[in-house]
Amino acid sequence: MDFQSRLERKGLNRREFLKAVAAATAALGLPAIYEPRIAEAVEKAAAKPPVIWLEGQDCTGCTESVLASFDPGPAEIVLDLLSVRYHETIMAASGTVAESWLEDNIKQGGYLLVVEGSIPTADDRFLTIGGRPFRQIVEEAAAKAGAIVAVGACACFGGIPAAGPTGAKGVQDVVKNKPVINLPGCPVKPTWVLGTVLQYLVFKKVPQLDGNKRPLAYFGTLLHDNCPRRGHFEQSQFLTDWNDPSQKDYCLLLKGCKGPKTYTDCAQSWWNDGVNFCINASSPCAGCTQPEFYAAGPLDHRAGFAPLYVRTDTMSLPGVGGVSPGTVGKVIAGAAVVGAGVHLIGNAATGRLKQEKQEKPGKPDKPEKGRRN
Numbered sequence: 001m002d003f004q005s006r007l008e009r010k011g012l013n014r015r016e017f018l019k020a021v022a023a024a025t026a027a028l029g030l031p032a033i034y035e036p037r038i039a040e041a042v043e044k045a046a047a048k049p050p051v052i053w054l055e056g057q058d059c060t061g062c063t064e065s066v067l068a069s070f071d072p073g074p075a076e077i078v079l080d081l082l083s084v085r086y087h088e089t090i091m092a093a094s095g096t097v098a099e100s101w102l103e104d105n106i107k108q109g110g111y112l113l114v115v116e117g118s119i120p121t122a123d124d125r126f127l128t129i130g131g132r133p134f135r136q137i138v139e140e141a142a143a144k145a146g147a148i149v150a151v152g153a154c155a156c157f158g159g160i161p162a163a164g165p166t167g168a169k170g171v172q173d174v175v176k177n178k179p180v181i182n183l184p185g186c187p188v189k190p191t192w193v194l195g196t197v198l199q200y201l202v203f204k205k206v207p208q209l210d211g212n213k214r215p216l217a218y219f220g221t222l223l224h225d226n227c228p229r230r231g232h233f234e235q236s237q238f239l240t241d242w243n244d245p246s247q248k249d250y251c252l253l254l255k256g257c258k259g260p261k262t263y264t265d266c267a268q269s270w271w272n273d274g275v276n277f278c279i280n281a282s283s284p285c286a287g288c289t290q291p292e293f294y295a296a297g298p299l300d301h302r303a304g305f306a307p308l309y310v311r312t313d314t315m316s317l318p319g320v321g322g323v324s325p326g327t328v329g330k331v332i333a334g335a336a337v338v339g340a341g342v343h344l345i346g347n348a349a350t351g352r353l354k355q356e357k358q359e360k361p362g363k364p365d366k367p368e369k370g371r372r373n
C-alpha cells in the first residue's frame, strides 16, 4: 500500500498530514524551514523502518501516553508509518510465537529499539520473559539495533522500581557500548517520542544530548525559568494552604515543587495537545524527567526527590549568611545550584521565605496575610 493510500485509510488528507508534520517540526525544536524535509522523510518511510518495543519493570504508562496522543497524532504517525515488529501491549501474538518472532527480528538487525521500564540487575529472576532474563533480551536486542531509545523514567534512570529491591537500572547502565537516547518522564510525553523518531528518520543520527543523554530540544531548559507561577516565586508568594482560594496561583515550592531542579519543556509545551500541565493544574512538579525522580530510601543510592509533596534537602549551598542552618536547608531544597538557587538564597537572606512553622507536618498551614499585592 503506498503512502497516500495509507493516509486515506487513516482518514487523513494531505493537508492534515502536513499540519501534523508542522506540529512535529515544532516539537523537534526545528524552524519551519525543515518541514518539507521532514514530510519527505516521513513519506519515504513508506518502507516502514522496523521498531522493537520492549517492556521491562513498567506500568505500561508510557505506552498508554503515546497511544493516547492527539489526533492526528504521534501514535498514528509512529505506529502506522513504522513497522512495530514487537510490542507486548499492542501485538496480537503471545507465548512462544511472539518470542520466536522477536528472535527472528533481532537476527535481522537495523531496527529502532525502544525500551520502556527498568531492568532488574540484583537478580535475573526478578524478570524473565519466555524463560530468558529481561537483562539478556535487552543486551541482545541492543547489540543489533540501529538506534536505542529509552522511554520513561524507569527505562532511563530506574524510576520508581529503583526504590525497591530489584536493583532496577536504566538502559544506559546495562548497554554500555552503544549510544542510548533518554526520553524520561513519568510517563514520557508523546511529542518527545515523535520528535526523536522523526529525527532518527530525517538525520539518521543521535540528536544533541545533555549530560543525562536527554535531547536538548526537550530537556534543555529549567522548568522553573518558564513556570507560569514564577512571578509569585519572585514575590515570595508561596502556597501554604490548598484550601485558601487567594493562594491558588502561588508558587508551589513549599508544597514540594521540584521545578527549580527539573529540566523539561513542560511549561512551554503543555501536555495533551496543549491542554494543561502539572503546575498549571496546581500540582507541584515531581521532577519526573530527572534522575533524582522518586529516589529515596535505604535501598536507593541516589539523593532523591521523594517524597513528592515535601521539600527535600538534597544539596547545600555555600555563602548564605544571617539565616539559621535549619531554615537554609529548607530554603535551598528544590533549588538549582545555578539560577533558581540564587533567587532562593536572596529570598532566604532577606527573610522573605516563610519559616519552619509553616512546614510542620500535621499542623494546618496558615496563609500569610496581605501577601497578594
Ligand code: SF4
Residues within 6 Å of the ligand: 223, 224, 225, 227, 228, 229, 230, 231, 233, 250, 251, 252, 253, 257, 258, 259, 260, 279, 285
Ligand atoms: S518552584 Fe515550582 S511552582 Fe514555584 S515558580 Fe518554580 S517551578 Fe513554578
Ligand code: SF4
Residues within 6 Å of the ligand: 185, 186, 223, 262, 264, 266, 277, 278, 279, 284, 285, 286, 287, 288, 289
Ligand atoms: S511538570 Fe514536572 S512532574 Fe509534571 S510532567 Fe513535567 S517534569 Fe514531570
